[in-house]
């Protein structure tokens with residue numbers, strides 16, 4: 001029974017990556033150029049290092065060159081701006097990501113750094129220009145995680161029209177872009193966060209529940225509606241093992257569909273980062 005309830009993000013990501021690899025190879029035959037993604041990693045955050053490494057590996061498997069700029073934990077604001085400017089001006093770099101979070105002494109300014117990335121190279125979709133496009137339902141530069149979530153729901157032919165969607169997250173990378181992407185598909189959306197009163201009352205209404213809080217077993221069987229579709233975005237480590245925000249074994253009988261974690265949204269996020277990179281590459285080279 002578990003198998004038929006799974007929204008298998010890993011399997012979809014593998015399919016999408018195989019097709020993308022083919023498309024990149026064809027573009028390379030025509031241009032002799034490969035797309036290149038640059039990642040800026042500031043400091044020694046171990047989780048950030050792991051995420052950047054996963055991105056690098058997937059890019060290289062697909063045929064995207066990867067440049068990693070590592071900066072010292074104590075880097076100055078000016079130096080970080082300068083590195084971003086260099087990448088903006090480097091024609092061989094098509095996409096740029098700044099791995100978040102950045103160290104505390106820069107964190108007050110973290111959006112200023114993201115804003116400094118040229119919108120045409122902003123493959124994380126965090127520049128205000130690209131966020132504004134999303135406001136008008138233009139998903140060209142939508143962030144990778146929400147793109148992964150929507151593509152998975154669409155792949156499994158899950159109708160969103162009129163559905164009650166509860167999103168527990170209001171970050172720029174996950175919750176906020178999803179508002180517009182679900183609205184575009186005529187769902188009814190509620191966004192919950194740490195100040196939400198009686199959050200369980202909201203969760204219980206969800207036909208589709210998206211949870212990205214970063215707390216293991218945040219969602220348990222008693223909190224969900226029977227037949228709910230659950231998208232577990234959370235990434236946590238318990239006793240050295242990765243898990244999401246949902247008590248998977250507890251909810252599996254009661255829900256109608258669920259993403260595993262790991263193996264759900266994570267692989268799709270990396271896949272759509274690669275798709276975004278190929279997209280900006282084609283745009284910059286004026287390829288169709």
Ligand SMILES: NC(=O)c1ccc[n+]([C@@H]2O[C@H](COP(=O)([O-])OP(=O)(O)OC[C@H]3O[C@@H](n4cnc5c(N)ncnc54)[C@H](OP(=O)(O)O)[C@@H]3O)[C@@H](O)[C@H]2O)c1
Nearest residue numbers: 145169170171174193194212213214233234235265266269
């Ligand atoms: N699988 C993937 O590809 C992927 C991609 C992105 C993120 N993630 C994971 O998703 C999680 C969130 O990531 P993020 O970058 O969006 O983090 P974030 O910026 O810290 O956002 C967490 C969100 O959860 C809300 N929240 C936290 N505790 C809550 C609680 N007890 N009740 C209600 N709401 C609560 C926060 O509310 P406030 O706004 O009020 O603080 C915030 O909106 C992390 O586990 C991250 O690793 C996974």
